[in-house]
Amino acid sequence: MPATASVGGARPEPEEASPAPAPASTSASSCMGTRPEELTARLAAAGPGPAEGCGGAGAGGEEVEHERVRALREIKNQIIGNRTKKLLYLRLGAVPSVVAALAEPGASPAALVQAAAAAGSFACGVEDGARAVLAAGAVEHLTRLLAHPDEKVVDASARALRMIYQSRLAPKFDVNSGENMDFVLSLLDSENENVTELAAAIISHSCESSAEQLSLCSAGVPQKLVSLFGGSMNLRDACLGSVTAVIRNNRDVASRFASTDHGKGFRSVVGLIHDRSPHTRLLACLCLIALGHASPCHFQDKQIKTKLIMVLLELIEEPGHVGDEAPLALTTLIKDSFELQKQALTTNAVEKLSNHLLANPLETRRAVTIMLALSELCSKLEESRSQLMSVEVSALLLEALKHDWADIRIAACSCLKNISRSPKVLSGGRLSCDTVIGPLVQLLNDSSTSVQVAALGAICNIAVNLTPRKSVLLHSGVVSQLVHLSKSMDPMLRLKSVWALRNIMFLLSPKDKDFIVKELTLSTLSSLICDSEHFVQEQTLALVHNLVDGYVDSANYVIGEDGMVMDAIARQLINASAPGVCIQGMYVLANIAAGNELNKEAVMNVLLPHRADRIKPLFVVNFLQSKDKQLRVATLWCLLNLIYPKCEASSGRVVRLQNAGVIQQVKSMINDPCLDCKLRVRMVLEHCVDNADDCFM
Amino acid sequence: MPVRVVDTATPSSQPSPGQETNTGHPSPPSCSLLSAGRSFAGTQNVSSLQKDEAWKVNVRIHGCDLEQGYLCGTMEALNVPLADTPVVTFWEGEIVDAKNYTFFTGKWEASPEDDIRHWSKFPSFTPLLSQIETDGGKSLDFSNYPYIFMRWKEQYFVNVGADCGLTIAGFYYVCFSCSDGSISGFYYDPNSSPFQKLELKCTNEKNSGFTFSSYELQ
Numbered sequence: 050m051p052a053t054a055s056v057g058g059a060r061p062e063p064e065e066a067s068p069a070p071a072p073a074s075t076s077a078s079s080c081m082g083t084r085p086e087e088l089t090a091r092l093a094a095a096g097p098g099p100a101e102g103c104g105g106a107g108a109g110g111e112e113v114e115h116e117r118v119r120a121l122r123e124i125k126n127q128i129i130g131n132r133t134k135k136l137l138y139l140r141l142g143a144v145p146s147v148v149a150a151l152a153e154p155g156a157s158p159a160a161l162v163q164a165a166a167a168a169g170s171f172a173c174g175v176e177d178g179a180r181a182v183l184a185a186g187a188v189e190h191l192t193r194l195l196a197h198p199d200e201k202v203v204d205a206s207a208r209a210l211r212m213i214y215q216s217r218l219a220p221k222f223d224v225n226s227g228e229n230m231d232f233v234l235s236l237l238d239s240e241n242e243n244v245t246e247l248a249a250a251i252i253s254h255s256c257e258s259s260a261e262q263l264s265l266c267s268a269g270v271p272q273k274l275v276s277l278f279g280g281s282m283n284l285r286d287a288c289l290g291s292v293t294a295v296i297r298n299n300r301d302v303a304s305r306f307a308s309t310d311h312g313k314g315f316r317s318v319v320g321l322i323h324d325r326s327p328h329t330r331l332l333a334c335l336c337l338i339a340l341g342h343a344s345p346c347h348f349q350d351k352q353i354k355t356k357l358i359m360v361l362l363e364l365i366e367e368p369g370h371v372g373d374e375a376p377l378a379l380t381t382l383i384k385d386s387f388e389l390q391k392q393a394l395t396t397n398a399v400e401k402l403s404n405h406l407l408a409n410p411l412e413t414r415r416a417v418t419i420m421l422a423l424s425e426l427c428s429k430l431e432e433s434r435s436q437l438m439s440v441e442v443s444a445l446l447l448e449a450l451k452h453d454w455a456d457i458r459i460a461a462c463s464c465l466k467n468i469s470r471s472p473k474v475l476s477g478g479r480l481s482c483d484t485v486i487g488p489l490v491q492l493l494n495d496s497s498t499s500v501q502v503a504a505l506g507a508i509c510n511i512a513v514n515l516t517p518r519k520s521v522l523l524h525s526g527v528v529s530q531l532v533h534l535s536k537s538m539d540p541m542l543r544l545k546s547v548w549a550l551r552n553i554m555f556l557l558s559p560k561d562k563d564f565i566v567k568e569l570t571l572s573t574l575s576s577l578i579c580d581s582e583h584f585v586q587e588q589t590l591a592l593v594h595n596l597v598d599g600y601v602d603s604a605n606y607v608i609g610e611d612g613m614v615m616d617a618i619a620r621q622l623i624n625a626s627a628p629g630v631c632i633q634g635m636y637v638l639a640n641i642a643a644g645n646e647l648n649k650e651a652v653m654n655v656l657l658p659h660r661a662d663r664i665k666p667l668f669v670v671n672f673l674q675s676k677d678k679q680l681r682v683a684t685l686w687c688l689l690n691l692i693y694p695k696c697e698a699s700s701g702r703v704v705r706l707q708n709a710g711v712i713q714q715v716k717s718m719i720n721d722p723c724l725d726c727k728l729r730v731r732m733v734l735e736h737c738v739d740n741a742d743d744c745f746m
Numbered sequence: 747m748p749v750r751v752v753d754t755a756t757p758s759s760q761p762s763p764g765q766e767t768n769t770g771h772p773s774p775p776s777c778s779l780l781s782a783g784r785s786f787a788g789t790q791n792v793s794s795l796q797k798d799e800a801w802k803v804n805v806r807i808h809g810c811d812l813e814q815g816y817l818c819g820t821m822e823a824l825n826v827p828l829a830d831t832p833v834v835t836f837w838e839g840e841i842v843d844a845k846n847y848t849f850f851t852g853k854w855e856a857s858p859e860d861d862i863r864h865w866s867k868f869p870s871f872t873p874l875l876s877q878i879e880t881d882g883g884k885s886l887d888f889s890n891y892p893y894i895f896m897r898w899k900e901q902y903f904v905n906v907g908a909d910c911g912l913t914i915a916g917f918y919y920v921c922f923s924c925s926d927g928s929i930s931g932f933y934y935d936p937n938s939s940p941f942q943k944l945e946l947k948c949t950n951e952k953n954s955g956f957t958f959s960s961y962e963l964q
Contacts, residue, residue: 387814470963472782472809472818476836476904506964513961515808515820516904548962555961556783591960598783598959636958643955682778690955724775724890728925 083123085134089141092120092150114157121150121163128170135175144171144178148185151194158199165191165202169209172216179216188213188220195236195244207243214247214254222255225264233265237273242284245277249287256294259302265295266302275314282326289321289332293339303343315340319353322360327367330360331375338382351392357382358393362401365419376402376418380425387429399426399436407441412454420449420460427467434468438479450488455497462492462503469510478516486511486525493530498539505534505545512552522553523561532568540582547577547588554595562596562603571610578617583627590618590633597640601648604641608651619655622668628677635672635683642690646697653691653702657709673714678723685729688715692736700740712737771845772889773812779927779948780817780894782809783959786929788946790823794939801825805929805946815846817896820904828911834904835914842895844886849878851897854917855936864919864932865895867941871921896920898931913937918944 082088095117124143128135138144150156150164168187171178187209194206213219224230236248252270256262265271274288274295292314296303307315318340321333334357341348348354361382364375379398383389393399406419426433449461469480480486489511492504508531514522527549534546554565566574577589593614597603607614622634642652656669672684688706692699706712715734721727786805793799802824810817817839824832840847849865850858862878865871870893877886888894900914916935923929927948932941950956 466964473836473838476808476818476820509964513963545964548964552961555959591962595959595961598957636960639955640957643957645954649954686778686956686958693955696954724892724924725777728892729778731925 083127085124085127085137085141085143088120088124088127089138089143089146091116092124092143092146095120114160117150118157118159118163121147121160121167125163125167125170128167132175135171135178139171139175139177139181144168144181145185147171148182148187148190151187151190158197158202161194161197161199161202162205165194165205165209169205169212172209172219173212176216176218179213179218182213183216183218183220195247200241203241204243207241207247211243211247211250214250219254221257222251224252224255224261230264230268233270234268234273237270237277242280245280246284246287249274249277249284249291252291253287253294256291259299262295262297262299262302266305271295271302271306271314272309275317278317278321282329285321285324286326286329286332289318289329289336292318293332293336296336296343297339298343300344303340304347307340307344307347315347322356327364327371331364331371331378334361334364334375334378334382338378341382354382354389355392355396358389358396358398362396362398365402365405365415373414373418376415376422380418380422383425385428390426390428390430390433393426394430394433394436399423399433402426403437403439403442407445411445411449411452411457414456416449417454417456417460420446420457420464424460424463424467427464428470431471431473434471434474437464437468438474447484447488450492455495455500458492458495458497458500459503462489462500462507465489465507466503466510469507472513472515475510475513476515478514478518480511481514481516481518481521483521483525486522486527490525490527490530493527493534498542501534502541502545505542505549509545509549509552512549513555514553523564528553528565528568532573535569535577536573540580540585543577543580544582544585544588547585547592551588551592551595554592556599557595559600559603562600566596566603566606571606571614574606575613575617578614578621583630586621586626587629587633590621590630590637593618594633594636594640597637597644601644604644604648604651607637607641608648612651615651615655622655625668625671628675628680631668631672631675632677632680632683635680635687639683639687639690642687643693649691649696649698649702652687653705656687656691656711657705667709667711669711670714673711673718678721678726681718681721681723681726682729685715685726685733688733689729689736692733692740694736694739699736703737703740707737771843772887773815773845774841774843774888774894775890775892775924776812777894777922777924777927778958779924779956780807780810780922781958782807782961784927785949786927786946787949788929788944790933790945791943792939793942799827803944803946804949812841812843815841815843817841821898821900826912829906831905833906833910833912835900836902836904837898837900837918839896839898839920842883842897843888844884847897849874849883849895851917854899854934856917856934860934861919864934864941867919867932868893868895868921868930870923871895892924894922894924896922920944 095113124138124147128138147164147167150160151168156164168182168191172182172187191206191210191213194202197203197206222229222233224233233248233251236244236251239245239248252265256265271292274292277288278285292306296306318333318336322330322337324330324333337348337353337357358379361375361379365372367375379393383393402419402423406416406423409416423437427437446461446464449457452458452461465480465485468474474480489504489508492500493508495501495504508527512522531546531550534542535550537543537546550565550569554562557565574589574593578586578593580586580589593607597607607618618634618637621630625631638652638655641648657667669684672680675681688711692703692706703712715730718726718730721730784807788803789800790803791800804822804824805819807817807819809819818837820834820836822832822834826833842849850861866875874883874886877883897917898920899917903910903912903914913935916933916938918931918933920929920931929944929946931944933944
């Protein structure tokens with residue numbers, strides 16, 4: 050399911066109705082069979098294929114040519130808008146004969162027009178059709194026919210090529226080649242709107258790399274496209290789509306587009322967000338969104354952004370593709386932006402989207418895209434969350450969790466994830482109830498991995514139960530499900546399930562912590578600490594760090610059982626894994642070091658192994674020298690706890706740390722640029738003094 | 747072994763050399779003692795002319811977002827007269843960072859004079875006063891100052907009804923010490939006894955070191 054709006058070009062190329070047949074043809078077709086098998090056979094027999102290389106009309110005379118035109122027209126009329134017929138003709142092998150008609154040097158304009166229209170139709174909306182048309186060499190023939198003296202042939206060829214370039218199977222047009230660029234520019238300069246529209250379609254289809262975008266920009270293509278906005282609606286839409294393709298994710302090109310001609314192109318696009326055509330308005334919005342993402346400094350006008358939000362909210366009321374895609378465009382616009390989400394909220398976006406969702410059936414693409422937009426609106430703002438948590442919408446989201454359509458289940462999970470992305474909501478405990486947790490836990494068994502991942506996202510957040518009642522979640526069966534998923538082959542499922550267990554473990558009672566460890570087992574815990582993915586390692590260590598907080602006996606899970614878990618942690622720290630892994634690992638050690646003498650000694654043995662490798666510096670010293678201030682802070686807390694005053698052997702530990710050069714390193718950090726580090730350094734050194742004093746007392 | 751510690755006595759208007767900065771206005775320093783999960787314990791003096799009284803108070807931080815100047819948590823008052831159980835409230839905090847929030851409350855019936863009168867009760871506020879008088883404190887850079895100033899506003903009762911006979915109409919002026927995690931505060935409510943003092947210390951549950959928990963939202 051797309052997470053962001055498609056910024057593709059114009060609307061899908063419609064298959065056009067064939068031109069009104071000439072009277073002669075009508076009478077002729079009436080005496081000709083119209084069965085696909087017969088028509089295919091007649092077309093094949095009507096003239097030699099391109100391989101033979103001889104003229105069709107000349108070879109078979111006028112009658113043969115008429116026969117070919119009639120067959121082509123009939124085939125075209127049958128397949129336009131009829132997928133079944135297209136597949137039937139494909140099976141009968143009609144496409145090569147149709148394309149062959151385009152290749153014949155002596156073919157009449159009428160035959161060429163009909164063949165081009167049929168070829169375009171085959172390529173439209175049916176992947177096998179596009180594949181067959183491309184395999185038969187249609188692009189080459191149709192491109193050649195763009196130079197045909199008969200304007201109708203040019204029109205038909207341009208339309209057919211547009212349909213072909215709509216397919217993802219169509220070859221990319223390398224605009225970095227000078228010859229190809231000249232060709233595209235010549236198409237853009239054409240007087241024929243079908244041809245200029247084709248140029249726009251080729252650009253939208255082919256422009257992918259930043260080098261291609263830069264070449265097109267340097268050739269003045271964006272300005273040419275803007276100059277064509279005054280043409281037909283289809284041409285304007287195609288050009289808008291192409292401009293978007295040229296500037297998308299390219300800061301340099303977007304910036305040049307926005308500033309060329311004193312921002313004329315930019316203003317033209319802004320003007321189109323108020324166009325009469327809803328489709329044009331959507332495309333103009335998408336173009337501006339792409340511009341804003343590529344070059345934020347050129348799109349700072351708050352008023353335009355507010356207008357964009359309002360236009361997109363209006364477009365949601367439009368039928369069809371426009372209304373379906375408008376919420377995704379809104380999602381893309383406001384994504385990760387606190388400011389734009391606030392603006393959207395002031396235009397009552399949550400209310401409008403919720404009302405639309407409540408008033409219409411759930412099983413539509415629009416419901417999915419609206420839920421995704423609502424989810425984004427709730428990703429940062431408390432007010433959006435509280436609005437969305439109205440009784441009616443909450444009930445709808447719960448219904449959506451149980452819907453047959455996976456995309457709806459995913460979108461509902463996404464909403465719940467973002468609503469619960471707030472300590473305030475979690476403290477209120479409204480989501481920690483059976484009615485929400487039950488269906489989410491059910492989704493952990495879903496046949497779709499994407500649904501499982503989405504459900505895990507929501508559970509991860511709701512798992513941070515900041516209310517005194519944790520029992521609903523723990524008794525929902527979620528722990529065993531999460532433990533099961535933590536052993537999955539899919540790294541995303543492992544990551545999110547361990548993450549959820551880490552959040553459940555946060556400030557949990559000792560009894561409940563024991564319950565989770567028994568479900569998880571120490572051997573699984575050790576394996577997860579050494580998982581192949583460092584994100585999984587980090588979350589697992591955070592889980593252990595929560596396990597050993599505030600509960601002395603829990604340290605036995607880590608240092609007991611032959612030290613299996615502690616060995617795994619030590620291995621990760623000695624190997625200096627990713628900073629996040631080291632930070633969490635050091636907090637595990639810090640928490641254990643806050644325990645009894647046995648615990649403190651276990652940590653000392655990790656920090657200063659007996660068989661210390663003299664060549665390799667101690668990891669604890671490396672961590673204190675790390676650029677990551679969080680790692681320095683975590684390491685300092687561990688040292689602080691090891692030499693905590695009034696503990697039996699703290700002074701001995703000070704001496705050992707001093708002899709190993711650790712305290713010397715701490716002293717060198719007295720002016721650490723991070724205030725938190727500086728303050729902990731001061732505490733460590735004070736403790737060193739206190740412990741020294743204790744020794745002499 | 748002891749070495750001299752360089753103190754930062756006042757917040758500067760510009761970042762110090764080597765100081766870690768972020769884009770835009772620098773936030774107050776991140777402090778590992780002011781993070782989700784940390785708990786604090788102490789008292790609130792609620793004495794009036796009639797009698798001396800102090801309630802035991804426990805505070806737990808539930809969330810902290812320095813970028814947005816936001817934090818929240820719960821406050822539990824233990825020996826509240828007329829209450830059968832400890833009274834727990836949920837509060838939200840504004841961190842004074844000169845970006846999201848200034849020293850001036852601008853709501854909750856607190857005038858600028860009330861603000862200055864309360865903030866001035868904290869010794870760590872004194873060095874800031876002249877800058878606040880100059881430009882309202884807008885140019886202050888708190889990123890290396892070892893105190894964090896906040897307002898905590900109770901939002902709702904967690905375990906008792908709103909008709910419990912207690913009020914949460916006021917709010918707290920709060921000063922947090924990054925050094926040891928101690929918290930001082932003054933409750934302000936025009937209809938309650940003035941300057942009710944809140945004093946909390948970072949709870950060190952095991953007395954043999956500090957422990958940490960953390961969660962991460964997606």
